[in-house]
Amino acid sequence: MTAKIISGNKIAEEMRAEMKIEIEQLKSKHNLVPGLAVVLVGENPASVVYVRNKKKSCEEIGINSYEHKLPADTSEEKLLALVDKLNADDSVHGILVQLPLPKQIDENKVLNKIIPTKDVDGFHPFNVGRMLVGDPIFLPCTPHGVQQMLIRSGVKVEGSHVVIVGRSNIVGKPVAAILVQKAKGADATVTICHSRTKNLPAVTQLGDILIAAIGVPEFVKADMVREGAVVIDVGVNRVEDKTNPKGFKLVGDVDFEAVKAKASAISPVPGGVGPMTITMLLHNTIRAAKLKHNIA
Ligand code: GUN
Numbered sequence: 001m002t003a004k005i006i007s008g009n010k011i012a013e014e015m016r017a018e019m020k021i022e023i024e025q026l027k028s029k030h031n032l033v034p035g036l037a038v039v040l041v042g043e044n045p046a047s048v049v050y051v052r053n054k055k056k057s058c059e060e061i062g063i064n065s066y067e068h069k070l071p072a073d074t075s076e077e078k079l080l081a082l083v084d085k086l087n088a089d090d091s092v093h094g095i096l097v098q099l100p101l102p103k104q105i106d107e108n109k110v111l112n113k114i115i116p117t118k119d120v121d122g123f124h125p126f127n128v129g130r131m132l133v134g135d136p137i138f139l140p141c142t143p144h145g146v147q148q149m150l151i152r153s154g155v156k157v158e159g160s161h162v163v164i165v166g167r168s169n170i171v172g173k174p175v176a177a178i179l180v181q182k183a184k185g186a187d188a189t190v191t192i193c194h195s196r197t198k199n200l201p202a203v204t205q206l207g208d209i210l211i212a213a214i215g216v217p218e219f220v221k222a223d224m225v226r227e228g229a230v231v232i233d234v235g236v237n238r239v240e241d242k243t244n245p246k247g248f249k250l251v252g253d254v255d256f257e258a259v260k261a262k263a264s265a266i267s268p269v270p271g272g273v274g275p276m277t278i279t280m281l282l283h284n285t286i287r288a289a290k291l292k293h294n295i296a
Contacts, residue, residue, distance in 0.1 A: 001228065003263040006153045008145070012275035015148070016061055019282055023062040026289065034289035035064040036094045036120065036281070037086045041079060041105065042072035046238070047098045054096070057278045063285055066092060076105045080113050087115040093288040094120035096281065099170075117291060120284035122174070131174060134181045137291070138284045143175035145276030146211060146232050149267060151185040155209065155230050158187040163207030165220065165253070167194045171213035171234050200224070212253035222258040231259055231266040234273045 026032045036058055040051045051067065058065035068082060079097075086095045095118045101107050111119075116126040122140035130136045139147075150157050162179050166172040172192055179188040193203050194214075204210055204224040212220045213234035225231060235253025252269030260266050267273060290296075 001262065001264060003231070003260045003266040004153075006149055006230075006232070006265050006267040006272065008149060008267060008272040008274060008276045011149055011152045012279040014152070015279050016057070016282065019279075019286060020061045022286060026286070026295070027062070030293060030295060032289055032293055032295070033062070033064050034093050034285050035066060035091045036096065036285045037066040037068060037089070037092045039068045039070070039079070039082065039086075039095070039097045041070045041074050041098070042102050044100065046236075047100075051098055054278055054281065057282060058285075061282060063282060064091065072102050074102070074105070076109065079105055079110055083110060083113045087113075087118060092118065093292055094118055094281075094285040096121055118288055120281055120288055122284070123169070128174070132177050134183065138287065139178060139280070140170065140174045141280035141284065142171050142234060142273060142277045143178050144280045144283075145273055146171075146175055146234065147178055147185055148280070149232065149273065149276055150209065150230070153265065155265065157185055157209070160188050160208040161191065161206055162188040162209045162211065163191045163193065163204050164211045164213065165193055165200075165204060166211075166213035166215065166234075167192050168213065168215075175211055175213070214253050216253060217251050218253070218255040220254040220259060222255065222262050225259050225262050227262055228264045229262075231263045232273065233267050233269050236269060236274060 038051055038054050055065045055067055086092050095114050097110055111123045114124055116124045119127050120138055122138040127138050164172050164176055176190045176192050179186050180190045193200055197203055201224045205226050207229055209230045211232045217237040217239050233252035233254040237251050238248040239251050241249040250270050
């Protein structure tokens, strides 16, 4: 078997075209332009690229983007004060503080400071709770993007066994919380496995859908995948590549070539989950603007 490729690029493009039309209508009918503030502290190379892409994507579909770049030695107090200011700013509907933050800053303190109605990352404990009880305001972008990829590529999630490799707060845990809900595009049996799981390949083999989010380059090998499984690769890892002018290339958490021969469908890296994350951020920003102005 050679797998069908689940193109995040293509699905993201489709969704962004839909959102662009929605934004034009918000402008013409309600005189409303959604606004997203993105805060970057320091110059982590991956973060710099992410923030640049977020800004570009906002501009392409008509969302106002406000960038706040702070030096790496910014104090926690100063960052908290900026979040407060953005919380009170009516032109800002969504706030995103790019992670990771420098060591002198307590990440949880900052995430908890963002007012939940502007928390377009969905990381505030209030929004995590709403997600868990199945009544979300904002779903976290990467997990929601994974769900949209499955739905829009015609994968039946309902009743499937989804096995997730990785238990982070950003991907593993929330993707489980979303796909286990009694809801359309969910209703799955969910297993989370991690570094302490015994006999990991035997567990991952159970997955009709296998989601890799462990942060280790090409960790998922063909012998860990059931014949005909759907494989979603959330990993983005920079590995050295002397033939590339940048000196590195991006690979996922899945051994793509080997697994492609066994799976029925697989998402690539790059061009898989990556563009979906930003797409769902745009979706949440529109939602935040509509919520603020009581637009259905
Ligand atoms: N760093 C890596 N992924 C993310 C994300 O989804 N949101 C934020 N704020 N930071 C990140």
